[in-house]
């Protein structure tokens with residue numbers, strides 16, 4: 001040690017004999033200043049800190065982590081921080097709840113970082129098991145924010161964890177909630193009980209596993225984990241339960257796509273889920289082929305959907321997915337089905353005032369796939385005949401309805417406009433190129 005430093009230390013020690021020198025974590029337990037304090041006094045000090053400040057304190061040493069874990073095990077801490085009003089009337093309070101649970105996620109992440117994953121999860125979720133709003137199927141209030149808070153908590157806790165560890169979390173939560181048996185029972189059982197199971201499943205899975213991931217990859221990971229253990233038919237049904245249209249009473253509207261014409265809003269969630277699956281197809285259990293098969297199953301639940309609803313869903317999925325699904329129909333010899341789908345895509349474009357160039361380019365793109373070139377004539381002929389067939393169907397329906405103001409008459413007029421606009425664009429494409 002240099003002479004100057006020795007002098008400084010001597011000077012320091014003689015002037016302030018009672019000041020403790022800085023110790024490292026390797027010093028013995030008895031040397032810790034806080035260890036000498038009664039736990040009540042130490043808890044009073046911790047009580048003055050915010051949740052985030054406590055999480056920073058956890059990084060000081062293993063000993064501090066232990067102190068803080070002891071503190072958050074107390075009933076008074078849980079009462080203050082875990083129990084919240086999960087049914088707040090205002091958006092501001094809802095946002096405060098989310099922020100609070102994000103902070104709690106950070107604290108639990110820090111204080112349990114030295115525990116093995118399973119022990120860590122058991123410690124964390126034991127804290128929540130006394131709050132009905134955070135437990136599966138324990139709270140029936142429609143706008144309860146409990147699951148959304150749990151989702152925000154989970155997102156913070158799992159930040160930076162490996163895929164393997166996150167998968168352990170998924171299985172842990174499935175085990176805790178009896179998720180797999182609940183999914184099974186949502187496909188059996190009596191109608192009334194099934195409706196409740198379906199909506200509980202939807203609320204839990206969307207709020208806890210899916211809604212909070214802004215990162216597409218994370219969202220897709222959880223979605224694939226949810227779907228993967230099941231056969232394709234069940235995967236399609238599960239997608240419908242999670243993202244399908246709802247009835248006014250809040251139950252899943254199984255018959256809505258079969259019996260009514262749906263708006264974009266009703267189908268948007270399903271389209272987004274399909275987009276997520278397609279955008280990361282190629283990962284474990286999620287190939288383009290399997291996603292195509294799921295979509296085929298989906299539009300047949302519980303019976304084949306209205307053509308317009310199928311077309312609307314495909315348009316919402318975007319050009320690439322729409323093209324892939326239509327070409328798949330073409331290559332599997334379902335030319336008539338594909339043509340019918342295209343006619344309704346043209347109709348939806350007209351109804352929603354989308355640029356008809358979109359549909360014209362799609363047909364042009366599909367034409368290019370067909371070889372030999374002579375077969376393209378057959379495709380165009382089939383498409384034109386389908387325009388004629390669908391127009392006739394709509395006129396017949398309008399005549400049978402015998403009401404000049406009803407929707408069928410409007411549809412039959414709109415299909416004429418859509419045909420004119422589509423053909424103008426399609427023909428112009430050949431002049432342009």
Ligand SMILES: [Zn+2]
Nearest residue numbers: 086133139144
């Ligand atoms: Zn609640």
